[in-house]
Amino acid sequence: MGAYRALYIHIPFCKQRCGYCDFTTEARAQDDPALDAYLDELLRAVRSASRNGELGSAESIYIGGGTPTHLGHKRLVNLVYTLSLSLNLHDDTEFTVEANPESLTAPLVRDLFALGVNRFSIGVQSFDDRELAALGRVHDAQQARAAVEIVRERCENISLDLMCGIPLQTPGSWEQSLATALATGVNHVSVYPLSIEEGTPLVGFAVDEDIQATMMEDAAAMLGAAGLERYEVASYARPGFACRHNTAYWTGLAYLGLGKGAHGMRMTAEGRERLVDGAVQELLTFPEAAAEDLMLGMRRAQGVSLEQVAAASTLLPNMQQAFEQALDRGLVRVSNGRYQPTDLGWLNGNELYSTIWDARS
Ligand code: SF4
Numbered sequence: 001m002g003a004y005r006a007l008y009i010h011i012p013f014c015k016q017r018c019g020y021c022d023f024t025t026e027a028r029a030q031d032d033p034a035l036d037a038y039l040d041e042l043l044r045a046v047r048s049a050s051r052n053g054e055l056g057s058a059e060s061i062y063i064g065g066g067t068p069t070h071l072g073h074k075r076l077v078n079l080v081y082t083l084s085l086s087l088n089l090h091d092d093t094e095f096t097v098e099a100n101p102e103s104l105t106a107p108l109v110r111d112l113f114a115l116g117v118n119r120f121s122i123g124v125q126s127f128d129d130r131e132l133a134a135l136g137r138v139h140d141a142q143q144a145r146a147a148v149e150i151v152r153e154r155c156e157n158i159s160l161d162l163m164c165g166i167p168l169q170t171p172g173s174w175e176q177s178l179a180t181a182l183a184t185g186v187n188h189v190s191v192y193p194l195s196i197e198e199g200t201p202l203v204g205f206a207v208d209e210d211i212q213a214t215m216m217e218d219a220a221a222m223l224g225a226a227g228l229e230r231y232e233v234a235s236y237a238r239p240g241f242a243c244r245h246n247t248a249y250w251t252g253l254a255y256l257g258l259g260k261g262a263h264g265m266r267m268t269a270e271g272r273e274r275l276v277d278g279a280v281q282e283l284l285t286f287p288e289a290a291a292e293d294l295m296l297g298m299r300r301a302q303g304v305s306l307e308q309v310a311a312a313s314t315l316l317p318n319m320q321q322a323f324e325q326a327l328d329r330g331l332v333r334v335s336n337g338r339y340q341p342t343d344l345g346w347l348n349g350n351e352l353y354s355t356i357w358d359a360r361s
Contacts, residue, residue, distance in 0.1 A: 003057035004266070006248040007049075007087070009042065009079070010259030011065040015102060019136035022197035024261030025066035038260070039075045043082050045258045050086035054256055058087055060094040060245035067123075069103035076108065080115045089116045094244040096121055096159075101139035101147035109151050119157040119243075121190075122147050126166060126173075127180040134167040136201065141180070148184040157241060159188035164219065165212035166194045167205055174215050178222045187241035190234050191219045213347050220346070231301045233341070233349050250296045252289070287315040291360035294319065295353045298332070303340035322359035326352055 012025045013035060028034055049055050061083060068076060076097070089095070096119040097112055104122070126132050127141040139147075151158050160181050164174055181189055193212040196202050220230055228236035232250065235243065248255055249265075257264035257275065264275040272289040274282040284292060290312040297304035313320045323339055326332045331345035331352045345352045 003254075004054055004256040004264075005057055005253040006060045006245055006255035007055060007058045007062070007083075008245075008255060008257045008262055008264070009046075009061070009063045009083075010257065010262040011063065011068040011071055012038070012260045013070050014065065014067040014100075015070055016136065016138045019134075019201040020194060020196060022200055023066065028070075030070065030072050035071060035075060039071065039079060042079065042259055046079075046082050046086050049256060049258065055087045058093070058256075060096070060248055061087065062096045062098075062245040064096075064098045064121075067100045067103060068097050069099040069108065072103075073105065073108045073111070077111045077115065080112055080117060084115050094119055096243070096245055098123065099147065099151075101143040104147045104150060106150045106153070109154055113154040118155060119159070120151045120155060121159040121161065121188075122151070124160045124181070125163045126169070127177040128169070128173045131166050131168050131173065131177075135163075145180070145184065148186060152185065156187060158184075158186040159190060159243065160184070160186050161190045161192065162219070163192050163194050164215035165207050165209075167202070169215075171211075171215065171218070175218060175222065178219055182222070182226045182228075187228075188235070188237045188243065189219075189223055189228055191216065191223075191236070192234055216347070217343075220343075229301070230346075233299050233346055247300075250299055252293045252296070288360050290315050291319065291357055295356040298339070298341055298345070298352055298356060299349070301340065303332070303338045305338050306334070307337075309339060316360055318359040318361075319356070322355050326355050331355070 010024065013028045014025050015027065017025070017027045063079070071079070093116070095117045097117050098121045100123045122144070124144040125135060125137060127144060129140045132140060148158060148160070162177055162181060193216060194207060196205055196207055223236040224230060227238055229239070230236050231242045232246070235246065254266045255264055261277060266273050270283060271286050272284040272292070273280045294304050294309065294312055297308070309319060309323050323332065327334070330342055331348060332339045333342050341352065
């Protein structure tokens with residue numbers, strides 16, 4: 001089995017299920033024995049992957065969820081300790097733990113940091129208590145601010161997630177949430193428009209996509225003015241703080257997913273395999289993988305080089321024309337020998353990505 005460049009570990013537990021969430025997770029009390037059983041199985045999977053030589057090339061590790069910090073101090077430290085024994089952790093290995101404000105404590109940050117965790121991604125979503133309550137989040141804005149303070153005592157690599165287009169939110173309260181995020185001094189912010197999934201409690205809420213588009217533009221302006229550069233459609237960072245783990249996903253590096261519902265990707269002699277729970281769900285042929293690389297590349301500010309499009313066009317005869325169409329529609333521009341998304345391309349990402357993906361055949 002080949003070595004993976006990135007490792008994702010999924011923790012499918014939360015204190016309470018948020019009103020919009022359709023992720024692989026379930027609400028469980030922290031003293032539920034199911035958490036111990038899950039951790040036990042996860043530790044075995046980590047050791048097995050290590051014995052099989054699958055982890056030696058991992059340059060980034062990401063423990064996500066769900067709510068990893070809901071595992072509690074002892075279990076999460078145990079997991080990170082096992083990972084530290086199973087991987088070649090270097091100073092430049094990016095090791096992220098997702099955290100929610102209600103379950104992040106100073107001793108936990110201290111111990112995770114000591115074991116090699118060097119990036120925390122905090123699920124904040126909003127700094128407005130009424131909006132947080134409407135989303136069904138279990139924390140308030142004060143807890144979110146306190147969580148950032150706790151992490152900042154040890155670690156400068158902090159990301160916040162914020163969400164726009166949520167119930168009760170106004171343009172003013174959105175700007176206030178952005179301003180508060182900036183005032184915390186974090187170096188990375190991810191901004192997502194709320195999307196309502198079937199079967200979730202918020203299903204009756206009507207998302208206004210025009211308002212969301214305006215809010216995404218406001219975010220780009222405010223974060224950019226404060227020095228957080230947009231490097232991906234939803235991601236902003238100060239120089240040197242772009243997420244290397246997510247960049248691995250967008251640049252076609254093989255990654256291993258461990259835990260319930262975790263996704264993975266690897267290249268084989270047949271093409272690109274996408275896995276869920278360790279089982280192959282989808283096989284992309286090499287031409288399809290080349291189309292996917294271009295599509296994912298256009299999520300990023302730096303886009304893709306003209307040479308990459310020309311090379312892919314030898315496998316995909318319609319690809320060059322697809323980029324020219326995107327150019328004509330103002331979704332992309334050519335700059336320094338690269339196709340890059342324009343502001344219109346950022347706003348109409350689905351149109352841009354489907355134009356590229358549809359050119360695979
Ligand atoms: S904390 Fe995150 S994963 Fe858990 S229910 Fe809320 S949105 Fe879903």
